[in-house]
Amino acid sequence: MRDLIVFGVLTDMMRGRPAVYATFSSYDEVAHHSGLERADTMEALRKLDQHFARINRARRYAPRPYKLVVLSDHGQTQGATFKQRNGYDLGELVERSIERGTMAHIAQGDENDAAVGHAVNEATGTNAAHEEASDTLSDRHVVALASGNLGLIYLMEEKRRLTLEEIEERHPRLIPALRDHPHIGFLLVRSAEHGPVVLGPRGAHYLEDGRVEGEDPLAPFPPNAAGHLRRTDSFDHVADIMVNSFYDHELEQGCAFEELISFHGGMGGPQTRPFLLYPVELPLPSDPIIGAAHVHAVLSGWRRLLQGQTRQGDAPLTAPVPE
Numbered sequence: 001m002r003d004l005i006v007f008g009v010l011t012d013m014m015r016g017r018p019a020v021y022a023t024f025s026s027y028d029e030v031a032h033h034s035g036l037e038r039a040d041t042m043e044a045l046r047k048l049d050q051h052f053a054r055i056n057r058a059r060r061y062a063p064r065p066y067k068l069v070v071l072s073d074h075g076q077t078q079g080a081t082f083k084q085r086n087g088y089d090l091g092e093l094v095e096r097s098i099e100r101g102t103m104a105h106i107a108q109g110d111e112n113d114a115a116v117g118h119a120v121n122e123a124t125g126t127n128a129a130h131e132e133a134s135d136t137l138s139d140r141h142v143v144a145l146a147s148g149n150l151g152l153i154y155l156m157e158e159k160r161r162l163t164l165e166e167i168e169e170r171h172p173r174l175i176p177a178l179r180d181h182p183h184i185g186f187l188l189v190r191s192a193e194h195g196p197v198v199l200g201p202r203g204a205h206y207l208e209d210g211r212v213e214g215e216d217p218l219a220p221f222p223p224n225a226a227g228h229l230r231r232t233d234s235f236d237h238v239a240d241i242m243v244n245s246f247y248d249h250e251l252e253q254g255c256a257f258e259e260l261i262s263f264h265g266g267m268g269g270p271q272t273r274p275f276l277l278y279p280v281e282l283p284l285p286s287d288p289i290i291g292a293a294h295v296h297a298v299l300s301g302w303r304r305l306l307q308g309q310t311r312q313g314d315a316p317l318t319a320p321v322p323e
Contacts, residue, residue, distance in 0.1 A: 016063040032260040070277040076262045077269030079253035090257040091144040097177035104143045146257035148265025151243035163192040186217035188242035196233035221267045
């Protein structure tokens with residue numbers, strides 16, 4: 001996959017395409033199973049470095065100037081998984097806490113698996129994965145999805161998001177079982193009376209007005225956590241209950257709801273601290289870059305700037321890079 005991606009980038013550069021974007025998944029893939037700084041993980045990173053150098057050297061042969069930007073879309077956080085700590089997974093916890101119905105628990109797995117699956121489906125004109133998932137979920141009353149230390153619980157009895165009050169009435173044991181679990185940090189639900197609310201073991205954070213009752217469940221998480229959760233709550237298909245694992249600052253650990261010892265998807269730890277490596281002559285906004293939409297705006301702005309300079313016949317935008 002990595003060699004194929006490098007070949008595609010080099011081919012696009014030699015054709016003079018105005019912008020080339022590629023995803024290199026090898027470090028992420030290995031780190032999920034080995035950890036952030038194990039020998040095989042660092043070897044994957046060294047190989048990525050070599051491929052970046054290869055792409056960088058190819059710029060001098062391209063018919064137009066190129067800038068090289070390396071973007072990490074996220075970091076990773078480590079820790080024993082939820083199942084390793086408890087002997088059961090999130091789906092099993094939900095299943096024994098609901099009053100009635102059947103359960104489907106689907107772990108998302110590695111992004112590289114999904115990328116390969118999408119490529120095969122596109123090449124063959126099939127959508128087998130989607131059809132299989134549809135068959136799995138069609139007769140289920142509750143669905144639990146896992147993405148790193150983020151869990152999504154869908155109560156399928158209505159074709160809409162249930163309110164906190166409705167969940168408490170229909171499944172009175174579910175919210176307490178999740179809220180009081182030692183390896184769950186907080187829940188995001190929507191109250192009919194108070195709007196989006198974050199529930200922790202000893203307190204609640206009301207997102208509409210910022211009011212906190214008891215201990216703030218967002219205290220162990222980044223200062224912009226509330227803003228991200230307000231955005232998540234606004235999505236059309238947000239889960240009835242969003243679950244985030246605990247995070248221990250001293251050990252720098254959380255726990256994934258799928259079987260990955262190094263993970264991303266929720267909040268807590270270095271998973272929420274990506275990086276942007278860029279040429280120093282490109283301008284940055286004065287305010288912090290927070291969230292995918294802001295990153296997109298920065299990259300789009302750079303592209304417009306560089307295309308404008310090229311059309312105006314300015315000096316070459318690519319300076320020689322020392323070997």
